[in-house]
Amino acid sequence: MIKHIWSVVCRRATIDRDTNSISLLDCIEQMQVNVPVQKSKIEKGKKLNAPIEFDFVSAWIRENTSKVAEFEMKLELYSPKKKKLIDYSKIFFIPEKKKRLRTRIALKGMPIDLSGEYVFRVTSKEKNREQRKEAEIPFDVVIAYKK
Secondary structure, eight states: OEEEEEEEEEEEEEEOTTTOOEEEEEEOSEEEEEEEGGGOSOOTTOOEEEEEEEEEEEEEEESOOSSOEEEEEEEEEEOTTOOEEEEEEEEEEEOTTOOEEEEEEEEEEEEEOSSEEEEEEEEEEETTSOOEEEEEEEEEEEEEEEO
16 A cells, blocks of 8 residues: 655755755745736636746655555645645556655646635545545635735
């Protein structure tokens, strides 16, 4: 069975070629989005696309390393009103004899519809197993209206 260890949102993640160590640069817990006053009214049901690029990085571990492990990781983003704004999934493989895996998902732009606490939800699904909720990462967004 694959186990989730941690997840973090950062501006950029880099992996050293020589040591395979990862550096998480500018970890993000909140952001402010400046919106011109003339666009201050977000139409009902409409979203803004915050111009931010960031990496969502997770670490995984497993005990049985005798064969290749395959799992689907799903990343969802929920607004303060619990509306799903991002629904991304990808299949990952952990090679035979490897115990750990880091996953990195690069995201360009973030849909937002109001100020408040957004939540990134990480789930995983292995073959012949139920989908599991692994983590929920809160992320605060402040929309600032500027002249």
